[in-house]
Amino acid sequence: MEITVDQMYNIENKGHDMGFLKKFMMENAGAAAVKRLVEKLGNVDSKNILIFVGMGNNGGDGLVMARHLAGYGAKVTVMLLGNPENIKTEESNWNWSILEKMPSVKLMTGGSTDFDFKPDVIIDGILGTGISGEIREPYASAINYINKTDCYKFAVDVPSGLDPQTGETANIFTKCDMTVTFHKMKQGIPKRKDLTGELFAEKIGIPPEAEEGIL
Ligand SMILES: NC(=O)C1=CN([C@@H]2O[C@H](COP(=O)(O)OP(=O)(O)OC[C@H]3O[C@@H](n4cnc5c(N)ncnc54)[C@H](O)[C@@H]3O)[C@@H](O)[C@H]2O)[C@H](O)CC1
Numbered sequence: 045m046e047i048t049v050d051q052m053y054n055i056e057n058k059g060h061d062m063g064f065l066k067k068f069m070m071e072n073a074g075a076a077a078v079k080r081l082v083e084k085l086g087n088v089d090s091k092n093i094l095i096f097v098g099m100g101n102n103g104g105d106g107l108v109m110a111r112h113l114a115g116y117g118a119k120v121t122v123m124l125l126g127n128p129e130n131i132k133t134e135e136s137n138w139n140w141s142i143l144e145k146m147p148s149v150k151l152m153t154g155g156s157t158d159f160d161f162k163p164d165v166i167i168d169g170i171l172g173t174g175i176s177g178e179i180r181e182p183y184a185s186a187i188n189y190i191n192k193t194d195c196y197k198f199a200v201d202v203p204s205g206l207d208p209q210t211g212e213t214a215n216i217f218t219k220c221d222m223t224v225t226f227h228k229m230k231q232g233i234p235k236r237k238d239l240t241g242e243l244f245a246e247k248i249g250i251p252p253e254a255e256e257g258i259l
């Protein structure tokens with residue numbers, strides 16, 4: 045079954061109000077995404093993994109992935125596309141503050157795409173269901189860097205720049221090898237398998253009762 049973005053936000057909020065906090069959803073989303081990525085790549089030990097992280101909860105999922113991948117022995121670099129003080133949500137901030145205590149994960153901020161290493165894997169945690177309008181900087185430079193870099197590319201929830209509701213693309217957008225979306229498939233995502241690559245929808249523990257009156 046495919047759902048709308050509005051339905052997804054309503055289900056998320058209802059689950060949160062039931063006590064299954066968005067922080068728990070984010071943890072399960074990041075863990076499920078890492079499981080698929082590690083299953084696909086096999087051993088990620090010592091692999092250079094670069095994670096672009098937006099200022100919203102798509103970025104938050106990327107922060108959770110960073111922590112899990114460090115646990116698998118990957119060499120993880122996180123590029124936050126802004127200033128940590130401007131991280132939009134409590135659940136995303138929570139995950140940023142954990143990473144600040146983890147020397148095993150390199151944290152960079154501001155959105156520069158000038159790296160002193162070539163990534164084996166790039167994770168696109170830039171934009172998800174909160175996309176609106178033409179892509180603004182520094183997100184645009186990150187998307188262009190991802191597209192011009194030859195490596196394995198993984199999209200969190202949806203390739204950034206693809207509208208998960210309509211399947212339309214913004215002025216620029218990422219083209220990935222794998223996409224993992226959460227809870228249920230959003231209507232627009234399967235329309236662009238050329239951008240998503242291998243596509244999965246992973247359950248993240250939202251109570252089925254959170255869908256009552258919405259689906
Ligand atoms: N569905 C679920 O159960 C879960 C979804 N999760 C993840 O949350 C994101 C949606 O998070 P949200 O904060 O609402 O939006 P985004 O992170 O997608 O983006 C908001 C962020 O991006 C900026 N922005 C929007 N449009 C543009 C643009 N055109 N150019 C530049 N910047 C833009 C905006 O200002 C905000 O800062 C969902 O996709 C999932 O990944 C939960 O974490 C887990 C459960």
Ligand SMILES: [K+]
Binds near residue numbers: 172202
């Ligand atoms: K994304």
